[in-house]
Amino acid sequence: MPFISGALSLRRYQIMGEVSPTLDRTATLAIRRYTWKPIDDSRGEKESFGWVNPRRLLDDQFSWEDLMVSPFVLLGVRRDRKTFSPVLFRARRDRLFGETRREKKVEKLSRQQRLALEEELTIKMLKETSPASSFAELLWDLNSGIVFMGSTSNPLCERIQEVFEATFDLKLRPLYPALTGAQYIALNGLEDEFHIGKSAGAR
Numbered sequence: 001m002p003f004i005s006g007a008l009s010l011r012r013y014q015i016m017g018e019v020s021p022t023l024d025r026t027a028t029l030a031i032r033r034y035t036w037k038p039i040d041d042s043r044g045e046k047e048s049f050g051w052v053n054p055r056r057l058l059d060d061q062f063s064w065e066d067l068m069v070s071p072f073v074l075l076g077v078r079r080d081r082k083t084f085s086p087v088l089f090r091a092r093r094d095r096l097f098g099e100t101r102r103e104k105k106v107e108k109l110s111r112q113q114r115l116a117l118e119e120e121l122t123i124k125m126l127k128e129t130s131p132a133s134s135f136a137e138l139l140w141d142l143n144s145g146i147v148f149m150g151s152t153s154n155p156l157c158e159r160i161q162e163v164f165e166a167t168f169d170l171k172l173r174p175l176y177p178a179l180t181g182a183q184y185i186a187l188n189g190l191e192d193e194f195h196i197g198k199s200a201g202a203r
Contacts, residue, residue, distance in 0.1 A: 009152045013161065015145035016171040027064035027168070034167050035060060036078040041127045044119065046083070049159065051167070052076040054137050073140040077160055080131035093121055136160065147172060 020026065036050030037060075053062040054076030067073050096117055097109060109117070137150040138160060147164070149157050161172050 009150075011149045011152055011157055012175040013147040013149065013172040014175050015147065016173050019142070019145070019168075019170065023168075024064065030167050030169075031062075031064065031067075031075075034163050036080075039080055039082055039126070039131055041082075041123055044122055044126065046081060046126065048078075048080045048131075050078065050163070052078045052135070054135070057135070071141060071143045073142065075138045075140070077136050077138065077163070079134050079156075079159075081134075082126050082129045082131050084125045084129050089121065089125060092125070093118060096121055138164070146175070 031051050034050050036052050037048055039045045039048045053059050053066055054074055056062065056066070057076070057078070059066075064073075067075055097114065100113070100117060101107065101109060136156060139148040139150075141147070149160055151157055151160070165171055
């Protein structure tokens, strides 16, 4: 569920290091380097992953200002994937090999011929397949330096972290609940109380 719609499951990350003072001037170009683009079937691509404007998903020319909800930045990621049945692929491949052998009047195709035919069939089947799209959001609090990812999936969060760090040249550190609790206990001198509670609970 999107941030603007209500409660959702999320993970928190802390920005490491200093945010560039020129962020407002460079962020638009940085984001556009990693903006989502349609899958290119002619190149045999099966996936596309990148930034989108979560409030205007079809807008491919958005700017940094379009994402600002001061003091927050609301970013979205879109992932499109195309898959087809490997069983059908093998069946169509074998038929294609047979047709090609008959056309060329040969008993066996070379390895290069088989690879070329497989690539041709892959592109053809990708063009016949509609992509499955998924979306997730990221909310960046510019004041606290905390980033909220609207997902708890390890692979997706790692992928978002990777593109975020590449886009903004910043590192993210996960804020795990256990680590946050330990830091709170230490900062507030609650070690004794914590150990007492832990001992009492163990009885």
